[in-house]
Amino acid sequence: MELLSQYGLFLAKIVTVVVAIAVVATIIVNLTQRKRQRGELRVTNLSEQYQEMQEDMSVAMLDNTQQKLWHKAQKKKRKQEAKAAKAKAKQGDLKEAGKPRVWVLDFKGSMDAHEVGSLREEITAVLAVAKPQDEVVLRLESPGGVVHGYGLAASQLQRLREKAIPLTVAVDKVAASGGYMMACVANKIVAAPFSIIGSIGVVAQIPNFNRFLKNKDIDVELHTAGQYKRTLTLLGENTEEGRQKFREDLNETHHLFKSFVQRMRPELDIDNVATGEHWYGVQAQEKGLVDEVGTSDDLLLRLMDGREVISVRYLQRKRLMDRLTGSVAESADRLLLRWWQRGQKPML
Template sequence: MELLSQYGLFLAKIATIVVAIAVVATLIVNLTQRKRQRGELRITNLSEQYKEMQDDMSVALLDGPQQKLWHKAQKKKHKLEAKNAKANAKKGVTASGDKPKVWVLDFKGSMDAHEVTALREEVTAVLAVIKPQDQVVLRLESPGGVVHGYGLAASQLQRLRDKNIPLTIAVDKVAASGGYMMACVGNRIVSAPFAIIGSIGVVAQIPNFHRFLKNKDIDIELHTAGQYKRTLTLLGENTEEGRQKFREDLNETHHLFKDFVHQMRPQLDIDQVATGEHWYGQQALEKGLVDEIGTSDDLLLGLMEGHEVLNVRYLQRKKLMDRFTGSAAESADHLLMRWWQRGQKPMM
């Protein structure tokens, strides 16, 4: 017994030391992350990436001796370019042949539209350096979600439009409901042929467990100050008056949604397209919901001929706990996305 007691005491000491080390490590990580909490902007030159891909493909088609000659010529070319750039920098001369820039942003929206945090930073960064000849392309993918989240996301894009900056929205997969609210802010919408477009409507559903709880002799008391502070409830008994007010609020939100879309795209027959239906790209083009059929890839490749194309991403550093909880939230969001897809469009 004495041996077991000593062994248990030893294990307790070891556990205490491990916990102490974990606490200290967590504190250090948190202090470090507080300094870096703001995140960082990452800019990728898509034009250079495409040029490198072209070069790789061209070299792959050459035989061994030709590849050596090509690499030698490229090395000589890069050396000369670096020398000229250094000489111009010493003279304070800027490159006169600078191409206008295309700033590419990405928004892959979730149900709660939390990606708007990064979008607002990216828009702010672009506004800080953009020139009159530049333009912005947003690659958008979203089935919509909460009204206030997508309302803010659309407002961030509105900042570009208010500055008269050409904004093109490229939709490869889906821009529906709140996603289309964002898309319609653009001066031009380019959609892939089978992308899902539209769904200009508002939906809300809420389960009610009142009868189940009543059968179990469980009472729920709900106290509010204000006649419509709570219209429908999960656990209490819903009234017809509450349902009517809930529908009125839903219709009012739909009315605001319609007005916003019509303001952005006045050529639309808003009553015809604001039925909550969605359409594929080609159908959406016929109804005026989009302006052109094509993929974001072809759009950007076409712009590379006369522009420097740069991708801007804001990366938020996640806290230690968020790294564990974030994956679970992302899985739940993917599940909601699949439910939406099964209910709103045919499987194929």
């Protein structure tokens, strides 16, 4: 018995030491990351990537002898290019090439549109260097979410429009509700044939547990200053007046949504498409919701002809604790989003 007691005490000491080390390590990591809270901007030349892939495929089709000759020729070519670049640098000729650029951004939106934080940094970076002949392509995927989040995301895209930088939004999967609010800002919308487009409507739902609480003899008191500080509640008894005000607020939000889309795409028959319905890419083109049917891949390949296509991504740095809690929240968000999507569209 004494042996078991000593063994248990030994284990407790070991666990205490391990926990203490883990806590100290976490504090050190968090202190280190606080010094570099700002995110990282990643710039990738997609034109060069595509050219390398094209070359790899071409070389793979050659026999061994031809491959050796090709590699030899490429080595010689790179030496000549490096020599020429060095000579230009010595002469002080550091002017940028006159080739127009296509800046490629990506937005995969969640329900709360927290990705707008990265989008605003990416757009600011592009605006800092973009030339008049440049343009922007946004690869967008979002079924929508909270009004204020997607309203801000659309406003970020308007910054490009105000600077007269052509913006094309490419939708491969879905741009619905708040996602379409973002897409309609573009000068041109390209959608894949079976992408989901539209859903220009507003929805809100709230459960009410008042009857359940009454059955359990539980009272809920809610005190407000202002007639409509609260309209519908989770626990209190809702009134018809509150319901009516809630519907009025929804209708007002819908009106603002419609007005925004109409202002961005004045040729659109807004009353015909602002019913809350969604359509597939081909149908959306017929209704004027999109301008062209196609994938983002084909769009970028076309733009590579005579242009330099560059991807810009802003990656937020997160603390260790934020990563742990954030991953759980994002998993729950994705699960809810998946359930919502399954209820909103047919399955194949």
